[in-house]
Amino acid sequence: MQTRCALVGLPGSGKTTVGRHLARRLELPFIDLDQRLEDVLGSSIRQYFEECGEESFRDREQALLAELAAQPGPVVLSTGGGAVLRAANRAVLRSSFAQVFYLRATPEDLWRRLRHDRTRPLLQVHDPLGRLRELHQARDPLYREAAHFVIETGRPSVHTLVNMVSMQLEMAQRTTPQS
Numbered sequence: 001m002q003t004r005c006a007l008v009g010l011p012g013s014g015k016t017t018v019g020r021h022l023a024r025r026l027e028l029p030f031i032d033l034d035q036r037l038e039d040v041l042g043s044s045i046r047q048y049f050e051e052c053g054e055e056s057f058r059d060r061e062q063a064l065l066a067e068l069a070a071q072p073g074p075v076v077l078s079t080g081g082g083a084v085l086r087a088a089n090r091a092v093l094r095s096s097f098a099q100v101f102y103l104r105a106t107p108e109d110l111w112r113r114l115r116h117d118r119t120r121p122l123l124q125v126h127d128p129l130g131r132l133r134e135l136h137q138a139r140d141p142l143y144r145e146a147a148h149f150v151i152e153t154g155r156p157s158v159h160t161l162v163n164m165v166s167m168q169l170e171m172a173q174r175t176t177p178q179s
């Protein structure tokens with residue numbers, strides 16, 4: 001299957017988990033942008049945020065996304081939650097990946113999944129649920145702009161979500177003429 005698909009959404013929406021399982025199911029290469037960034041940066045994202053600040057992280061994220069997007073061939077790319085913040089990234093996602101999925105969930109669902117997770121720098125604050133609500137409000141339109149499809153992830157299991165995305169990809173495959 002000549003699939004180029006990317007996943008966007010807030011922290012905890014399942015981009016990394018769904019992306020990894022989806023790639024395994026479809027036998028496609030899998031790239032997690034955050035994991036690649038950690039390899040390139042030589043530190044955890046949380047540590048990089050603390051030492052170099054968010055703007056520097058965004059510069060590195062934008063550069064790596066552009067580099068990966070320019071590489072041809074089938075891939076499942078899981079982005080980081082803030083990859084859509086820059087307009088250039090939203091444009092790159094939409095134009096370089098045939099199917100971009102916005103994995104959407106309520107802040108309450110996300111918080112249930114992340115409340116014991118200390119690796120998300122933006123949520124190491126006094127009121128993480130409030131922060132998730134702010135992020136949701138600010139970013140929901142940006143995820144919609146970057147994505148071709150919106151999938152509600154609050155109720156479905158990871159397994160069901162992988163099925164849903166696979167079916168969508170299969171349908172696109174059937175209706176898109178191959179070059």
Ligand SMILES: Nc1ncnc2c1ncn2[C@@H]1O[C@H](COP(=O)(O)OP(=O)(O)O)[C@@H](O)[C@H]1O
Pocket residue numbers: 009010011012013014015016017018113114153154155156157158161
């Ligand atoms: N649909 C889902 N139902 C239940 N738990 C989920 C679901 N999607 C993800 N999770 C769990 O939520 C946590 C965060 O998922 P992750 O893939 O790291 O999200 P993201 O990469 O979008 O930040 C993980 O523990 C994962 O197993």
Ligand SMILES: O=C(O)C1=C[C@@H](OP(=O)(O)O)[C@@H](O)[C@H](O)C1
Pocket residue numbers: 009010011012015016034045079080081082083120121122
């Ligand atoms: O939402 C964000 O701005 C971020 C989300 C993180 O990825 P996840 O969405 O996988 O947590 C990671 O890229 C970084 O901590 C910034």
Ligand SMILES: [Mg+2]
Pocket residue numbers: 015016017034078079080
């Ligand atoms: Mg992730």
